[in-house]
Amino acid sequence: MEIRLLRYFWTVAEEKNISKAAKLLNITQPTLSRQIKELEESLGVALLHRTNNQLSLTEEGIFLKERAEEILLLNDKLDQAFLDQKNKQLSGSFSIGCVEADNSDTLSMMLEEFINDYPQVRFNLVTGTSEDISDRLDKGLLDLALLLEPIDMNNYESLILPREEKWGLLVSKETFLAQKETITPVDLKGIPLLTSSRKEVQDLIAQWLGAPFEELNVVGTYNLIFNIFSLVENRVGSALAIEGATAHRDIQQFRFVPLEPELKTHGVLVWKRRIHTPVVEELVHRFTHAFQA
Secondary structure, eight states: OOHHHHHHHHHHHHHTOHHHHHHHHTSOHHHHHHHHHHHHHHHTSOOEEEETTEEEEOHHHHHHHHHHHHHHHHHHHHHHHHHHHHHTSSOEEEEEEEOSSTTHHHHHHHHHHHHHHOTTEEEEEEEOOHHHHHHHHHTTSOSEEEEESSOOOTTEEEEEEEEEEEEEEEEETTSGGGGOSSBOGGGGTTOOEEEESOHHHHHHHHHHHTSOGGGSOEEEEESSGGGGHHHHHTTSOEEEEEGGGTTTSOOTTEEEEEBSSOOEEEEEEEEESSOOOHHHHHHHHHHHHHHOO
8 A cells, every 4th residue: 555545545534624635735636536435445445434525434444544644654754764864964853752750850851951952853752651652662653762660671772760760659638548658558458549550560569568469459540640630639549659740740639658668660761672863873872871870
């Protein structure tokens, strides 16, 4: 399937209007309509619902749009990579993913210095869950990612960042737990809890607990800490989380109580083992020079 056809379809799917898409693509409306029709015939499926001059995606169309977006992004990144190599200068762009963590400040400081030194460079910052960020990194949609231990680093080059992430319990100030200085494994017995949906994190908590994770009274799981503040406020449960994910929010109704014995993990900068653009190579070099022991 030609990249050109994928771009045609993606633009139509994004605009939901053949005329608007044709103008953006700088081709005639009949030509674009014919190309989309031929694409549907070659795939043997309908990609668009056409009713009352309005377009909507079929189930197959939604699937193709998602895949097309990934392929087009990779194609654009490849074109940019060759352009950067041709120009032999530090310009271009890179994409970096970041989870919610205290080390996001470290990333911000590094990017500030980098952009100041290389004003022709642009970046795309993607925030999400560890699973989302790792998936994008594996597909080549991201050049680098800042993840939080524990993670499987077999497929990556990595650099452990020095700032540690402290684990604790985010509680409502209305609960008795807010009066405690630390939270011990005994304190968690029977208490309704909200925890990360990541198995690696649950295994980490179980190791700290000294007992199977299933012994905890987990009433719900989450993927982004942002989603659990209202649940903690309404006392649905208290959330096991890292302090860095809560430190920069207005949490007057909450208190973060650290775990005892202390549980800390690190932020990790990771990237795939492959040939990178000069921009990415320089950014990795800067991180390595700044933080490698």
